[in-house]
Amino acid sequence: MHLFSAMxxxxxxxxxxxxxxxxxxxxxxxxxxxxxxxxxxxxxxxVAPAQNMCNRDxxxxxxxxxxxxxxxxxxxxEVLDLRTYRDLQYVRNTESLMKVxxxxxxxxxxxxxSLNPKGFQELKxxxxxxxxxxxxxxxxxxxAKMILRLxxxxxxxxxxxxxxxxxMGAYDYEELRQRVLLLETRLHSCMQKxxxxxxxxxxNPITVRASGSRFGSWMTDTMIPSSDNRVWSxxxxxxxxRVLEYRTMNDFMKGQNFVQHLLPHPWAGTGHVVYNGxxxxxxxxxxxxxxxxxxxxxxLVQRSLSGAGYNNTFPYSWGGSSDIDLMAxxxxxxxxxxxxxxxxxxxISRLEPQSLEVLQTWDTGFPKRSAGESFMICGTLxxxxxxxxxxxxxxxxxxxxxxxxxxxxxxxNQYSHISMMDYNPxxxxxxxxxxxxxxxxxxxxxxxxxxxxx
Numbered sequence: 001m002h003l004f005s006a007m008x009x010x011x012x013x014x015x016x017x018x019x020x021x022x023x024x025x026x027x028x029x030x031x032x033x034x035x036x037x038x039x040x041x042x043x044x045x046x047v048a049p050a051q052n053m054c055n056r057d058x059x060x061x062x063x064x065x066x067x068x069x070x071x072x073x074x075x076x077x078e079v080l081d082l083r084t085y086r087d088l089q090y091v092r093n094t095e096s097l098m099k100v101x102x103x104x105x106x107x108x109x110x111x112x113x114s115l116n117p118k119g120f121q122e123l124k125x126x127x128x129x130x131x132x133x134x135x136x137x138x139x140x141x142x143x144a145k146m147i148l149r150l151x152x153x154x155x156x157x158x159x160x161x162x163x164x165x166x167x168m169g170a171y172d173y174e175e176l177r178q179r180v181l182l183l184e185t186r187l188h189s190c191m192q193k194x195x196x197x198x199x200x201x202x203x204n205p206i207t208v209r210a211s212g213s214r215f216g217s218w219m220t221d222t223m224i225p226s227s228d229n230r231v232w233s234x235x236x237x238x239x240x241x242r243v244l245e246y247r248t249m250n251d252f253m254k255g256q257n258f259v260q261h262l263l264p265h266p267w268a269g270t271g272h273v274v275y276n277g278x279x280x281x282x283x284x285x286x287x288x289x290x291x292x293x294x295x296x297x298x299x300l301v302q303r304s305l306s307g308a309g310y311n312n313t314f315p316y317s318w319g320g321s322s323d324i325d326l327m328a329x330x331x332x333x334x335x336x337x338x339x340x341x342x343x344x345x346x347x348i349s350r351l352e353p354q355s356l357e358v359l360q361t362w363d364t365g366f367p368k369r370s371a372g373e374s375f376m377i378c379g380t381l382x383x384x385x386x387x388x389x390x391x392x393x394x395x396x397x398x399x400x401x402x403x404x405x406x407x408x409x410x411x412x413n414q415y416s417h418i419s420m421m422d423y424n425p426x427x428x429x430x431x432x433x434x435x436x437x438x439x440x441x442x443x444x445x446x447x448x449x450x451x452x453x454x
């Protein structure tokens with residue numbers, strides 16, 4: 001019997017988002033994945049450096065410095081060109097005057113007696129008009145020296161470039177970069193195929209931007225698969241109607257290239273989610289869920305979440321009308337809330353995305369007012385014990401087995417007041433709004449993969 005047929009392969013999957021992730025310049029991008037080939041052999045742990053890792057290559061830095069020098073030289077040449085053109089025009093404009101002066105000087109030298117006081121004064125006036133040519137000539141001398149210096153710099157650049165070319169040999173860095181990008185795409189595709197796992201760790205926070213007020217929410221589309229790169233931002237939790245839509249994550253980071261949606265009904269809380277091109281949110285002062293389609297700018301459906309508390313009846317510990325929290329994971333669309341019959345304990349309902357009909361409901365038994373925030377991963381609800389500094393993921397409820405356990409998964413609450421925390425299954429990352437900062441966390445999932453023959 002093959003050894004692997006009697007074993008489970010335990011895999012720690014450190015999930016990294018494809019576009020939303022923006023590590024600091026000193027961090028490396030890496031994915032740990034596991035797969036199985038056609039012969040049943042295990043293929044484990046692939047590590048790919050971030051594209052910015054190549055930027056730390058000494059030759060890359062040297063090339064950037066050379067490019068800066070070339071740019072400086074180009075700018076200097078442009079200045080010289082403009083100045084030379086200007087001075088040449090001035091010389092041409094005074095050419096006729098110079099000919100007049102030259103003629104008078106010749107007459108005076110051939111016949112000194114012809115230079116009477118009036119003629120002398122006229123000649124003196126003409127010479128005075130030529131005096132501005134002196135600084136032009138001086139500038140020409142300085143420019144000539146600059147040209148010699150630039151010529152020397154260009155010669156030195158050529159020598160350095162030749163040395164780098166010899167050192168690099170046959171390496172084609174553009175080809176290598178394309179191969180890294182292709183590998184990155186294949187790794188993310190493999191990562192998605194690995195499926196679900198159990199949360200075991202959360203990375204250090206990655207601050208994407210600081211914008212808006214203390215409370216709010218931001219998100220990308222959670223639908224799998226999706227090529228939609230838009231980012232949405234909703235500032236505040238009370239009677240808001242304005243949704244900002246950015247074309248890409250990079251645009252969101254820079255605060256540019258956005259359009260505005262004005263919702264027909266105001267929202268309550270920060271528990272909104274974008275799923276398959278539509279925004280799902282809780283209507284202000286009600287337990288009604290609204291599905292708003294971005295492209296058509298219209299409400300497609302709205303439905304009451306029967307028995308759900310609203311208007312700060314059963315919020316998270318931070319308040320903010322956070323009674324109803326909508327979210328999505330690998331298994332679809334969910335609503336997290338509570339009701340009076342459930343005595344304020346968290347209730348989970350899986351929703352049908354088109355009609356918003358409740359498909360199934362679970363009572364977790366965990367008091368919602370004791371929760372800071374919550375999010376779904378692979379059908380499991382994870383609950384934090386606080387929204388303040390020192391918070392950790394304290395409770396997990398598994399909908400597939402209707403069971404729960406207490407956990408101890410710490411994470412760094414950098415800005416000390418989280419008012420939104422949601423998981424994006426497409427990017428496998430946590431989105432948070434933390435005291436006016438938009439922050440990402442990577443997650444580590446623990447998987448059990450059976451090999452062939454088990």
